[in-house]
Amino acid sequence: MDPLADLLQGVRAHSAAFCQAILQPPWALRIADGARLALATALRGHAWIVPDQGEPVLLGTGDVAIIKGHAPYTVGDDPATAPDIVVNPGNRLTTPDGADVTDQLRLAPRTSGYSLDGSTTVASGTYQVDGEVSERLLNALPDIVLVRRSGTPSPIMELLAQEVSGEGPGQQIVLDRLLDLALIATLRAWFARPEARAPGWYRAQSDPLIGPALRLIHDAPAHPWTVASMAGKVGASRATFARRFSDLVGEPPLTYLTGWRIALAADLLRHSDITIDSVARQVGYANAFALSVAFKRVRGVSPSDHRAA
Numbered sequence: 001m002d003p004l005a006d007l008l009q010g011v012r013a014h015s016a017a018f019c020q021a022i023l024q025p026p027w028a029l030r031i032a033d034g035a036r037l038a039l040a041t042a043l044r045g046h047a048w049i050v051p052d053q054g055e056p057v058l059l060g061t062g063d064v065a066i067i068k069g070h071a072p073y074t075v076g077d078d079p080a081t082a083p084d085i086v087v088n089p090g091n092r093l094t095t096p097d098g099a100d101v102t103d104q105l106r107l108a109p110r111t112s113g114y115s116l117d118g119s120t121t122v123a124s125g126t127y128q129v130d131g132e133v134s135e136r137l138l139n140a141l142p143d144i145v146l147v148r149r150s151g152t153p154s155p156i157m158e159l160l161a162q163e164v165s166g167e168g169p170g171q172q173i174v175l176d177r178l179l180d181l182a183l184i185a186t187l188r189a190w191f192a193r194p195e196a197r198a199p200g201w202y203r204a205q206s207d208p209l210i211g212p213a214l215r216l217i218h219d220a221p222a223h224p225w226t227v228a229s230m231a232g233k234v235g236a237s238r239a240t241f242a243r244r245f246s247d248l249v250g251e252p253p254l255t256y257l258t259g260w261r262i263a264l265a266a267d268l269l270r271h272s273d274i275t276i277d278s279v280a281r282q283v284g285y286a287n288a289f290a291l292s293v294a295f296k297r298v299r300g301v302s303p304s305d306h307r308a309a
Contacts, residue, residue: 003201006133006218008184017091018125018175020164022113027120028076030083030096031067035126037138038067039183040075043161045120049144050074059122062149064157064186068141075122110164123161125179132266136259140199147189156182200250209234209241210248214256221261222284227253257284262298265291269307276303 020043021029031038040049041064049057049065052072056079059065067073074083085101086094093102093112105112129138160178163171191198204210212234217225230253231241245253261283268279280291288303295303 019110020123022118023120024118025077026081028081028083030086032072033089036129037127040124043121066145132263204248
C-alpha cells in the first residue's frame with residue numbers, strides 16, 4: 001500500500017452527514033459542528049468560506065473545498081454577511097440565540113433552506129478522523145484546501161448531488177463511499193498542483209527508486225529493514241539510495257521508518273487491548289522495552305502513558 005492510502009485508512013465517512021442547503025442572498029451559516037474534516041462544494045451559485053482567523057476563500061460553482069480543524073467558521077454569500085443559522089453536531093440547525101429550527105428549514109431529506117427556488121446550493125459532508133496515522137495526513141494540509149472546478153472530480157460530485165436528492169435503497173452506504181471517493185480525488189488533485197507544496201512522502205511516490213521503497217515500508221513495517229536492504233530491493237547502491245531518499249522525502253530512510261512504526265504503535269495502543277509486547281512485535285521491535293525506548297524518544301512519553309491518556 002502507498003503512503004497516501006495508508007494515511008487515509010483512518011479518514012472515512014461513516015454514516016456520512018452529507019446534506020445540501022438551498023439558499024437565497026443574503027445568507028450565512030455558522031458551522032459549529034466540531035467536525036475534524038469537512039468537504040464542501042457549490043452545486044449552484046457561489047459561497048465564501050470565512051474562517052475566524054485567516055482570509056476568506058471564494059467557492060465557485062463546481063469548486064471543492066476541504067476544511068480542516070474543529071474550530072467554527074462561517075459560510076455565506078459575502079464575507080460581510082452575518083450568520084442567521086448555526087449548524088450544530090448532527091446537522092441540527094439553530095438560530096444564533098439557540099432556538100432549534102431544524103424541522104422548519106427541512107425542505108426534503110438531507111436538504112434544508114427556506115425555499116427550493118434559492119439561487120445557491122451548497123453541499124457538504126463530514127468525516128471521522130481516527131488515530132495518529134491519519135494525523136500525518138492532516139498535518140500536511142492547510143486549514144482550507146481549494147480545488148477549482150477545472151481540477152475537481154466532477155463526476156463524483158455530480159453523483160453525490162444526485163444521490164442526496166433521492167432516497168434509494170442503501171443510500172447511506174452509497175453516500176459514505178462516494179464521499180470517501182470525493183475526498184481522495186480532491187486530495188490527489190490538490191497535491192498535484194505545484195502551489196500545494198505537497199509533502200515529501202507524497203512527491204516521492206512517483207520516483208522510480210523511492211516510490212517502491214516507501215511501499216516496502218508501508219507494506220511490511222515490522223520487517224527488519226536496513227538502509228542496505230531497502231537499497232538492494234530497489235536496485236540502488238546504499239549511498240545513492242540514502243541520499244535520494246533524504247532529498248525527496250525530507251528525512252533519512254530509517255527516520256521515516258521509525259516515525260511510521262511509532263504512529264502505527266500509537267494507534268494500536270489507543271484502539272486495541274493487546275499487550276505492549278505484542279504491539280512492539282507488530283510494528284518491528286523485538287520487545288516492549290525496545291518499543292518503549294523508541295516511543296519515548298519520538299513522542300516524549302512511554303507507550304503505557306500514551307495508552308492511559
